[in-house]
Amino acid sequence: MHRTAHRPVTVEAHRDKFRALLAPLAARIQTVPLREALGRGLAADVTAPLDLPPFANSQMDGFAIRSADVRDGGAELRVAAPIPAGTQPAALAPGSAAPIMTGAPIPAGADAVVPIELAVPDSFPEPGADATVRLPAAPAGNFVRDAGSDIAAGQTALAAGTFLGPGQLGLLSALGLAEVPVHAVPRVLLVTTGDEVVEPGRPLQPGKIYDANGTLLDSALRQAGLNVTRTGISADDPGELARLLQTHAPEVDLIVTTGGVSKGAYEVVRQALAGHDVEFGAVAMQPGGPQGIGTFDGVPILGFPGNPVSCLVSFEMFLRPVLAELFGSPAPRTTVRARLAEALSSPENKHQVRRGSLGPDGTVRLEGGPGSHLVHALARANALVQIPVGTAALAVGDEVEVWVL
Structure with missing residues (x-):
């Protein structure tokens, strides 16, 4: 039976749950040619086999x-x-x-x-x-x-966990290495749920909305270097969803769902995962409070909320940083301090994540309000503005932490 957490947990505590759930996947290592390692995470320290340059x-x-x-x-x-x-x-x-x-x-x-x-x-x-x-x-x-003035033989050239971009691969090539050990790319099943959700390109009937979540998360997961399998939109039928998950679970390393994790009467993900080791609860965060996490038939499963901004913020706050830490890929988001271009208010007992546009002058302008449905504002944003627990209001010119998207 799935479990329900009755008190909201902190962002940090929920991220710890992600880390513990996904850590076993990081043990899978493969050796690949340098050309196939771009964007991957280094799985072991690499020691320089020679001086660089090798001669004066x-x-x-x-x-x-x-x-x-x-x-x-x-x-x-x-x-x-x-x-x-x-x-x-x-x-x-x-x-x-x-x-x-x-x-x-x-x-x-x-x-x-x-x-x-x-x-x-x-x-x-x-x-x-x-x-x-x-x-x-x-x-x-x-x-x-001088010989060895860049790096001497025997020194650590790159540490395990390093994100392998062009510069890192160029160094390995200069050291004469043709292959590199990397973490295996996790295979992810992405499932969008909801009777009200329609695939883009199809006629939109009254009461229906087009699916933004599937494209949002599919793009975010693939941009993070993951191998994504998407199913069609799953209706609000717990039995149908359970069968879909059972069909695909043996083929993937991680399942990500969107929608159906709140406390309403028709929360299909909660219903489909009855009997499985999954915990549903709230994180003291806005947006993205409702969350599910656990395993389905032994496969890690993450249940993100159904509103578009909520599901993407959940990915950015929990899954992406844990992937960067455990797998070395994707590269961590750049974090800067910026000055607010406008005042804001925030629920004091929650960590609020606002969308913003970071300017070249070091100020950040908020895009839209705190609502989790504002996809247009999300599309205009190039940063996530972090307002920590305990902050009820900030004034123009106050400094905030900003994650650059």
Whole structure:
């Protein structure tokens, strides 16, 4: 039998429930080619197998020199054989300067590079020509990238849990790694419920509304990197919903439903999950208070409320941050402090989440009111404004925490 929590829990406590429920899924690890790892979460620490760069090299096109050969007044040096990138140069003889290209190895004996634009003449002689060049003094290490100056062999290159974007994959490639261990992508069944809900594109009869939740959550889940299976809209028939869940449960790692979790007379998700280890209750949050969480036939199940803004806020406040923490993907939302462009009020005993537009001047303007049906306001927003429990009112210019969408 499902359980009912009689007192609202905090946002943090409900997020803890998500973490505990989904933690076992993070143990599934697979190794994939770098090209398939974009947007995934790293499942184990990666240690650098070599120095990066692997050898001392030139930061500039110029002349490799022995710094001791060029004093404060500069010096005239013989031009040695040029050093293109990708070659292994001979040692640099005293009193000579070798034309060197960016990224080419520093020859033995050299310890500095003078940029070509500081040379007289400021151009490279023809290879093999008997030439000299006058160069100004340069300290040891001038425009030299030392071996291991980026990362040394044996150091941790990336920690487990890192979100793998282009920069991270570029580092792994530079270290010579062709594969990477990542968390397996969870398979999610998304179910929208409601007799009143109609698929977009179909005729809208009196008393019916088009389904926004399915598209909202499907988009959010896929954007977070999850593998989503959607069913058609499930009618308010508990037996039908239970059969649908039983059919798909063996094929997925997580079930997410929308609607049917409140205390009304026709709450189909509550009715369909009777006999399963699921808890229904309220979170001290607006919107998104009614929530369900537990397991169905051993599969984790999350019951989000039915209003569009409520279900998306539930995803952003609970599921997305826990996925980022446990799986390293998606990347966490950027959190900033911003000044309110207008005053607001909030229920003091609830954590309120308002939609807002964050401007380049560091202010945030509220989009719409606190209502959970305001999809147009949600579409205009680029941020979630967090008003914590204990706050009844804020004035223009007050600072708030903002999650950038």
